[in-house]
Amino acid sequence: MLELIMITIVLALLFDFVNGFHDSANAISTVVATKVLTPLQAVGMAAIGNLIGPLFFTTAIAATMGKGIIDTDAIRAILSVQQFTALILAALIGAIVWDLITWVLGLPTSSSHALIGGLIGAASVSVGTKYIIASGVEKVVLFIVLSPLMGFFAAFIMTVIVMNIVRKNIPSAINHHFRRLQLFSAFFYSVTHGTNDAQKTMGIITILLVANGTLSAFNVPLWVILASQLSISFGTFFGGWRIVKTMAQKITKLKPYQGFCAETAGGLVLANMAAIGVPVSTTHAISAGIMGVGATQGAKMVRWGVARNIVIAWIITIPASAIFAAGAFEVLKVVL
Numbered sequence: 028m029l030e031l032i033m034i035t036i037v038l039a040l041l042f043d044f045v046n047g048f049h050d051s052a053n054a055i056s057t058v059v060a061t062k063v064l065t066p067l068q069a070v071g072m073a074a075i076g077n078l079i080g081p082l083f084f085t086t087a088i089a090a091t092m093g094k095g096i097i098d099t100d101a102i103r104a105i106l107s108v109q110q111f112t113a114l115i116l117a118a119l120i121g122a123i124v125w126d127l128i129t130w131v132l133g134l135p136t137s138s139s140h141a142l143i144g145g146l147i148g149a150a151s152v153s154v155g156t157k158y159i160i161a162s163g164v165e166k167v168v169l170f171i172v173l174s175p176l177m178g179f180f181a182a183f184i185m186t187v188i189v190m191n192i193v194r195k196n197i198p199s200a201i202n203h204h205f206r207r208l209q210l211f212s213a214f215f216y217s218v219t220h221g222t223n224d225a226q227k228t229m230g231i232i233t234i235l236l237v238a239n240g241t242l243s244a245f246n247v248p249l250w251v252i253l254a255s256q257l258s259i260s261f262g263t264f265f266g267g268w269r270i271v272k273t274m275a276q277k278i279t280k281l282k283p284y285q286g287f288c289a290e291t292a293g294g295l296v297l298a299n300m301a302a303i304g305v306p307v308s309t310t311h312a313i314s315a316g317i318m319g320v321g322a323t324q325g326a327k328m329v330r331w332g333v334a335r336n337i338v339i340a341w342i343i344t345i346p347a348s349a350i351f352a353a354g355a356f357e358v359l360k361v362v363l
Contacts, residue, residue, distance in 0.1 A: 043228040046138040047262025057286035058213040073217040074264040080221020087304030092230030095163040118145035121352025137308030141348040148349030174307040175315035181292035182319030205283035212290035219297035289316035
């Protein structure tokens with residue numbers, strides 16, 4: 028039993044690594060696209076931001092992931108510790124498989140929603156859909172729509188304001204100043220990315236520790252916080268270059284002031300969501316922000332065909348990862 032729990036914790040940290048690997052494009056795509064930093068410099072900065080990000084907010088998102096998507100308290104009363112661990116393990120497998128598939132395809136999908144889909148799929152085949160918390164899932168689905176809209180319009184409005192403020196200045200001078208400012212906005216986004224995404228793994232590991240009796244209540248231990256931060260930071264440092272190319276080159280062409288606006292708008296969305304404990308997609312926030320700044324130059328400046336493919340991937344992430352997780356649980360049920 029102890030071996031299975033350890034394997035699941037290691038896989039949770041592997042998911043965190045893959046999350047950072049997969050979502051590194053979120054934090055660095057704009058700063059690479061505007062050539063403010065080289066890719067290596069950008070991933071190094073993003074890794075540091077991801078490392079310190081979880082220190083700035085409460086663990087509200089961790090609690091949502093651990094208790095707000097499926098009724099883990101009720102499920103633990105039905106399943107044995109081994110069966111519950113298998114459920115969590117299957118959810119992680121489903122999320123990782125989907126992340127790797129979309130990484131190969133170069134699609135910037137949400138690791139957060141992949142994990143949520145994994146929990147839904149594994150719970151559905153193990154104990155039934157009645158243990159899925161409808162209000163929690165509805166909130167996630169609502170913000171699948173709202174968070175990109177918030178990122179899009181925040182970036183659009185910020186870009187319009189900046190354009191009006193600097194319209195009488197020499198373009199070269201504007202780019203010079205915003206290249207410096209973009210260092211701060213990119214780091215800010217990296218911090219908020221770490222704040223959001225590392226917490227999801229913290230929630231999964233903590234609820235597992237509660238289930239096996241290591242913890243008596245849902246309180247995220249310090250070692251779980253540190254391990255999750257380090258895992259996502261290492262994943263970010265190794266980077267997901269296929270997705271960086273999509274984010275940095277294929278959606279729209281960016282100038283330094285536009286990169287600054289996209290990163291700042293996306294970071295503000297993530298910071299606010301972390302404060303209220305809503306697990307939104309960092310990918311959605313920055314992708315929509317990039318589309319928003321591109322739209323200020325006219326609809327033709329955004330490659331809507333690429334954007335459409337990204338949105339389709341967003342929509343199918345939860346059901347796809349749920350299917351993979353359900354299949355993984357059925358296999359684990361036989362093996363274990």
